[in-house]
Amino acid sequence: MLKYIVLVLVIILSTLAVLYFRVGVSRIYEEPVNTKAAVHIYGNPEQSIERIHITGLYFIPRDNVELGDERWYETLEQVLQKLAEFHKVQFMGTSQVTYTIIPTPIVGLSESRVYGTDVVYFGNPSEMKFIVEELKNSPFEEARTALQNLGNGSRQYEVVVVMYEGVGAASAENVSLISRLFLTGPQFKDFGTTYLAHEFYHSLEVPEGYIEAERSFADNQKIEVEALSSPDVMGRIRVPIEQSYLSRETLSNMGL
Amino acid sequence: MIFQIRTFLFGSKIRNKFIFFFIILACVPVLVLGGTTLYFVDVAHRQDVSNLELQIIDQKIEEVESFFENTLGVLEIQVEAIETPVGSSSPWEPFLLENILESNPAFKEIAFIDTGGQESAKKSRFNDTPQLLYVKDLSSFQTAIQGRRYIGEVYFTLQGPMVTVAAPIVVNGVIAQVARAEVNLSSLLRSIATAKIGSEGRMLLVDRNGVLVSDQGSADVPPGTNILLWSRVFRVLAGETLTGLAARDRYESLFTSEAVVGAGKQIPDIKWALLVEWPISDADAVVSNIRNQILLITIVSIIVVLLVAPLFAARLVQPIRTLERRAKEIEQGEFGKQVEIKTGDELEELGGAFNKMAKGLKRLEELQEEFVFVAAHELRAPVTIIKGYVSMALEGDAGPVKGQMRKFLSQTQAANDRLLQLVEDLLQVARSEAGRITIEVKPLDIRKPTQETINQVQQLAKEKSIVVRYDAPSSLPNVLADERRITEIMMNLAGNAVKYTPEGGHVEISHVGKNNKVITSVKDNGFGISEEAQKKLFEKFYRIQTEKTKDISGTGLGLFITKEIIEKMNGKIWVTSKEGQGSTFSFSLPVAGDKPPVPQKSRTT
Numbered sequence: 001m002l003k004y005i006v007l008v009l010v011i012i013l014s015t016l017a018v019l020y021f022r023v024g025v026s027r028i029y030e031e032p033v034n035t036k037a038a039v040h041i042y043g044n045p046e047q048s049i050e051r052i053h054i055t056g057l058y059f060i061p062r063d064n065v066e067l068g069d070e071r072w073y074e075t076l077e078q079v080l081q082k083l084a085e086f087h088k089v090q091f092m093g094t095s096q097v098t099y100t101i102i103p104t105p106i107v108g109l110s111e112s113r114v115y116g117t118d119v120v121y122f123g124n125p126s127e128m129k130f131i132v133e134e135l136k137n138s139p140f141e142e143a144r145t146a147l148q149n150l151g152n153g154s155r156q157y158e159v160v161v162v163m164y165e166g167v168g169a170a171s172a173e174n175v176s177l178i179s180r181l182f183l184t185g186p187q188f189k190d191f192g193t194t195y196l197a198h199e200f201y202h203s204l205e206v207p208e209g210y211i212e213a214e215r216s217f218a219d220n221q222k223i224e225v226e227a228l229s230s231p232d233v234m235g236r237i238r239v240p241i242e243q244s245y246l247s248r249e250t251l252s253n254m255g256l
Numbered sequence: 257m258i259f260q261i262r263t264f265l266f267g268s269k270i271r272n273k274f275i276f277f278f279i280i281l282a283c284v285p286v287l288v289l290g291g292t293t294l295y296f297v298d299v300a301h302r303q304d305v306s307n308l309e310l311q312i313i314d315q316k317i318e319e320v321e322s323f324f325e326n327t328l329g330v331l332e333i334q335v336e337a338i339e340t341p342v343g344s345s346s347p348w349e350p351f352l353l354e355n356i357l358e359s360n361p362a363f364k365e366i367a368f369i370d371t372g373g374q375e376s377a378k379k380s381r382f383n384d385t386p387q388l389l390y391v392k393d394l395s396s397f398q399t400a401i402q403g404r405r406y407i408g409e410v411y412f413t414l415q416g417p418m419v420t421v422a423a424p425i426v427v428n429g430v431i432a433q434v435a436r437a438e439v440n441l442s443s444l445l446r447s448i449a450t451a452k453i454g455s456e457g458r459m460l461l462v463d464r465n466g467v468l469v470s471d472q473g474s475a476d477v478p479p480g481t482n483i484l485l486w487s488r489v490f491r492v493l494a495g496e497t498l499t500g501l502a503a504r505d506r507y508e509s510l511f512t513s514e515a516v517v518g519a520g521k522q523i524p525d526i527k528w529a530l531l532v533e534w535p536i537s538d539a540d541a542v543v544s545n546i547r548n549q550i551l552l553i554t555i556v557s558i559i560v561v562l563l564v565a566p567l568f569a570a571r572l573v574q575p576i577r578t579l580e581r582r583a584k585e586i587e588q589g590e591f592g593k594q595v596e597i598k599t600g601d602e603l604e605e606l607g608g609a610f611n612k613m614a615k616g617l618k619r620l621e622e623l624q625e626e627f628v629f630v631a632a633h634e635l636r637a638p639v640t641i642i643k644g645y646v647s648m649a650l651e652g653d654a655g656p657v658k659g660q661m662r663k664f665l666s667q668t669q670a671a672n673d674r675l676l677q678l679v680e681d682l683l684q685v686a687r688s689e690a691g692r693i694t695i696e697v698k699p700l701d702i703r704k705p706t707q708e709t710i711n712q713v714q715q716l717a718k719e720k721s722i723v724v725r726y727d728a729p730s731s732l733p734n735v736l737a738d739e740r741r742i743t744e745i746m747m748n749l750a751g752n753a754v755k756y757t758p759e760g761g762h763v764e765i766s767h768v769g770k771n772n773k774v775i776t777s778v779k780d781n782g783f784g785i786s787e788e789a790q791k792k793l794f795e796k797f798y799r800i801q802t803e804k805t806k807d808i809s810g811t812g813l814g815l816f817i818t819k820e821i822i823e824k825m826n827g828k829i830w831v832t833s834k835e836g837q838g839s840t841f842s843f844s845l846p847v848a849g850d851k852p853p854v855p856q857k858s859r860t861t
Contacts, residue, residue, distance in 0.1 A: 001272035004645060008276060012283050012558065019291050020551055023542045024298035026506040026536055028515040089412050092480045190383060202369065213395075227373070227390045231420065232411070238387040239380070242440070243364065243410040245418070248465060 051156035055146035172204035209235025271569030290550035349377035591618030629686035699848035709746035757782030
């Protein structure tokens with residue numbers, strides 16, 4: 001009889017176990033996990049931009065020294081900080097921007113006309129080459145190092161941002177240049193950071209968001225306009241950085 | 257201890273049956289009912305969860321659609337009131353835009369665009385003088401200029417998620433302009449965040465491209481992440497409704513890795529998706545509670561049954577055990593005791609019937625004993641007379657006896673002797689059972705009656721060439737015994753030893769003092785006794801029936817009488833034997849003390 005008691009107890013406990021672990025207990029399915037995006041420069045998955053380092057510096061042509069801004073460091077720091085925040089939001093934390101600022105302004109060996117940035121109001125990268133060449137041979141080691149490691153740092157992607165004491169904004173060979181006036185001038189400062197962001201993303205190979213177009217009117221008058229092809233920071237520059245963004249198409253081409 | 261517990265719990269078959277059936281009766285209904293309840297409660301609960309989730313989703317869909325309807329409606333309604341020549345901007349436009357911005361906090365920027373794609377007026381909360389742009393190539397313009405509403409992709413700014421919307425401005429049935437606005441979704445997302453699903457549920461808003469819009473993401477899946485590859489998002493955006501009832505609607509959350517139950521629907525007007533996730537630990541709490549209660553009740557029931565069933569069984573088993581013990585006593589001949597069963601039920605009636613049966617058996621035995629006594633007593637006289645006359649005839653008192661006559665008379669004499677012995681034995685048994693036998697114990701040197709017995713047995717032993725050896729110890733304490741009875745005992749044991757030993761064997765008699773007793777042993781190397789026969793050896797009329805012993809005469813009463821006499825003298829008798837290897841009959845008697853012995857009388861009946 002004892003064995004029957006034991007058998008019954010085993011059956012009861014087994015039934016309890018089934019009740020406890022099976023009845024009313026959901027089977028949980030594992031959904032496929034979103035893999036973390038491997039962000040990269042525009043159109044080139046080989047070059048990661050998980051970590052971007054910006055070296056900021058203040059470049060003053062020899063003939064513009066008196067125009068130099070004493071508060072240039074704070075200005076540049078604020079702008080880079082804002083840029084870093086903007087970048088973090090756009091890339092949802094998959095890409096991180098850090099920066100260092102060379103603490104001493106770099107005075108150019110030549111006058112402003114030599115650097116030719118007057119004509120780069122809308123960005124003429126080819127004229128920046130003189131600045132870039134000079135920085136490569138700069139007495140400042142940080143500047144030389146930054147220029148030497150441009151674009152393909154082993155642990156992070158290196159970019160140089162030049163706050164230029166002059167007129168113009170451009171980007172070439174991972175160097176983004178922006179006029180100090182765009183950052184501090186009363187008519188520009190609301191969207192100076194957006195300007196910088198625009199040029200910065202050019203250094204990540206993002207293409208222009210506007211094109212030169214011709215607009216025709218009923219009287220056959222035609223005028224040249226800039227037509228927006230993208231309403232984001234690559235197309236619309238004259239908006240505060242708080243309002244700006246990178247389009248989904250751009251982000252998609254950068255690995256998101 | 258374990259053995260005692262086991263015996264207490266399971267030492268009774270009825271008790272085991274009680275425990276068995278109690279467990280079944282207590283636990284099976286709980287399990288069946290509980291399991292059934294749990295199953296149906298779970299089914300109903302899942303439906304409730306699904307209904308709740310879908311209800312919340314429908315509520316929020318309404319809010320989202322209303323948000324966009326109002327947003328686009330504002331653009332359409334307001335501007336339809338204006339008659340504007342195509343291609344030029346009206347001086348009223350800035351004021352109108354200003355008005356729209358003021359009355360719609362979600363609007364961050366609004367612009368009118370002519371049919372050529374040139375912004376004709378614009379107002380922005382971020383910029384007092386926003387730049388008028390040529391937006392012919394933007395999809396928002398291209399969609400709206402074709403007469404369709406436009407809701408763009410969600411983009412994320414430092415001030416939160418935004419979306420571009422655009423609507424055609426129709427004047428007199430002709431699309432005159434396009435109104436385009438940048439709308440902040442923060443207020444909409446705050447509304448979605450307030451959706452309460454249990455205490456830990458979450459709601460997710462996903463745009464048509466699979467981008468997570470709502471801010472209830474996680475560190476690994478923040479807002480802005482494209483989760484289109486997640487099958488649930490893909491299916492909902494494709495138009496499928498996830499009810500939360502399917503097996504796959506219970507899954508590991510992408511955001512928290514905990515088990516959740518999820519539902520989802522497409523927002524039909526804008527083709528976005530709304531999904532909800534509710535942690536199963538929160539959603540199914542009620543079902544878990546029921547399951548735990550069933551488990552607890554069942555385990556408690558088992559424990560109670562294991563504790564209580566033996567007690568119930570004991571109440572039933574105890575009277576039965578009492579009856580069993582009493583039946584064994586009756587089997588041993590003790591008819592005097594009564595069973596006391598006071599249970600107030602059939603068991604008490606059984607006890608009463610049992611007592612009556614015992615009385616009846618006692619009366620029967622008394623009648624039987626009386627009969628045997630009377631029969632033996634009455635038989636004794638004629639048997640004795642027959643013995644006398646046959647002896648006289650054989651001696652020639654009635655004339656010469658020879659040949660056949662002598663033979664007949666000799667056989668008659670032998671048969672009569674056996675009959676006389678049987679009568680004597682029966683009389684002795686009857687006296688013993690009637691309590692009429694007299695035993696007078698006094699200090700006795702047992703060696704003397706033993707020697708006398710051997711002298712008597714020698715003749716019989718010589719006939720079979722059996723050697724009888726007696727090593728009387730030089731000193732032996734006296735025993736308390738009746739001398740005459742000791743002689744009877746020794747005659748019986750020695751006589752049996754000679755009878756049951758084949759020719760050429762031997763019989764040894766010895767004494768040993770031990771533990772205040774004197775043990776006397778009669779050992780032979782005869783036929784031996786099987787273990788089965790040893791159990792019945794001292795019963796009335798029992799005789800060993802084997803091939804070797806079938807021709808040996810006897811009444812079967814000798815050992816019974818011997819045992820009775822020894823026990824009346826406060827002694828014990830026992831046998832050790834092995835079939836084919838002889839037997840040793842031993843009995844012990846108490847050593848006589850200093851006090852003078854008290855004569856042992858028979859017990860009264």
